[in-house]
Amino acid sequence: MLTERRATILGMVVSEYIQTAEPVSSRAIVDHHHLDLSTATIRNELARLEEEGYITQPYTSAGRVPSDLGYRTFVEVLMSEDPVLAAEQRTIEHQMHQVAGGLDEWLSLSATILAGAVGNVAVVTKPRARASRLRNAQLVELNREAALLVAVMDDGRVRQRMLPQRTPVTQAELSDRATRLNVRLEGLDATAVRALAAELPDTSEDAATARAIAELIDEQRTAEETFLDGLNAVLRQPEFSDVDRMLEAVATLQAYRVRRLLEEAVDAQPGATQVVIGHEHGDDALQEWSVVLSRYGDDDSHGTVAVIGPTRMAYHRTIPRVRYVAGLMSHLLHEVRQS
Amino acid sequence: MLTERRATILGMVVSEYIQTAEPVSSRAIVDHHHLDLSTATIRNELARLEEEGYITQPYTSAGRVPSDLGYRTFVEVLMSEDPVLAAEQRTIEHQMHQVAGGLDEWLSLSATILAGAVGNVAVVTKPRARASRLRNAQLVELNREAALLVAVMDDGRVRQRMLPQRTPVTQAELSDRATRLNVRLEGLDATAVRALAAELPDTSEDAATARAIAELIDEQRTAEETFLDGLNAVLRQPEFSDVDRMLEAVATLQAYRVRRLLEEAVDAQPGATQVVIGHEHGDDALQEWSVVLSRYGDDDSHGTVAVIGPTRMAYHRTIPRVRYVAGLMSHLLHEVRQS
């Protein structure tokens, strides 16, 4: 049973270990918190905590290190979050507005900012629409035999593709065709666009264009779906002070593993921030890593923002910051998509 | 003076060192090539080569290691390229066709393939037009206060940005404005567009839109401009067997440094493959790295494909492979842009 006192001590062990990365001794606990107890008493309590599985010793007669259960308890009940103060909020928002580019730049930037704020690897996935709808399509003449089809989705994404023309066309004709199609297709999803295309004369250019639009709406980009930053920072953590560990870390953080992880773990209710610690996720390679993740966006279109680091991670700092950045992104995404 | 015999020996030293990463001894040279000379003779020649600056000793009485000059000589005159055999070509092309996505996916894939083929870091930059010109601009209503500006360049690139509106507008008004601007701006580069914008009433929405278009034409995507892969492989090279070196390597290879490097080094004639070895490039952080790079594309639109690795790199394998992949990409890019 976790008495109140032991809980307090456990909190001290976890905090201290998060800060120093050194096994925590009974002496350190007493001194750093000016406890009116002797080290021997603390040692007894530490022994109990170890029995109960909250902490372990790297070897006989070293200090104590939190176990996954210890971190879990810390996150759930012991820790108090380190709020994102107004000044820090301003800094983050300022950095966010640094770039005036498209969605990609903006996602990439947010990963960089978050990584900087928490000193670990940050990953942001591109928002994926449950089912995009067309807002507007345009046709641009490339040369006599081909046009470029540019489609803007209701979530602000822009997709393009080449569209070969059976007969030479002018820009004026293309614009006409686009206007004609926009009237009928705006606000429709891929299925509806296909249905409408089927009603048009099968060989008409309008039908071919509509079919191409439907494909664009369906298209899911596979590469470039995730943005990652902060590798450098995380590798400076003491857990990677040996070459093999470091190599392993670089390999583990390669996007394809990480991506699967993010997709698996999204059963959380949107808005909530989820924490997965060490052994809690199935993947063997991630037994010594923790992930803090949060969805952003809304029902129609959502992505994930996550921080990945060693289990010894500053949860009390990371959790509110992940939540804050996710909130910010929901907000910005909402703005882009109006409503 | 570099006699023929010394040149041969230098070639042996470089090849051997590239393969083993160990300082090369006189014994190793005689044994591995069944020379009819004693080690003492080789030692005399090695001493001469050292005097002339082609090789160095890490410490007194260790074997010899090539200097940058040694590698340079190897690359220019001693080495014979290891051609990309038909089977390997097929493998690479097969991998290339694995993906049916857009330009980005395809560039990312090519970096991965090249990295795998040479066992070092590969970087591919997005093709950039020498000076883009506007082909066509469109405005799409997002909500009452903001529109999305989508500009198509003459090289087929599409760029977009948000455009806040001072007063509420409808899609019809936006389309009118786009049509008006297209007539005047089509075919112009950023400077010309700016000049034209200056002639319009300063506070008009048309002027604001034209200025935004000019920015889009100029815009150099900072994020997502380069695709990099192979970090893992290169970190396994023995030169990074110590933690500090490895950290330094990860930091060095962060894209922003690398990007500048690629931009600096493009004075080569397109088509040719360029090799920069160690001290030859100015950047201090790259003194122990070599870069093999080649442009792809044509006069209108070109990017760079490069391999980055320790100076002890398998140049005879890397150079033809970089050239081959660049050629492949020129070809594919040509296809995409047809003509």
Next chain:
DNA sequence: ATTAGCACTCTCGGCCTGAGAGTGCTAACG
């Protein structure tokens, strides 16, 4: 329940050392 005291355990860095690899030099040889 708490604590002082103490024996015990284990790590870690420094130091030493011997083996081994490889060289440069000298003197002899064809």
Next chain:
DNA sequence: CGTTAGCACTCTCAGGCCGAGAGTGCTAAT
């Protein structure tokens, strides 16, 4: 004169040893 055998010398590197220090668990006393 180029080549070579022989040898002394230099330097690295892995392994072993050792003492200091940190920290614990246990016991007995309060």
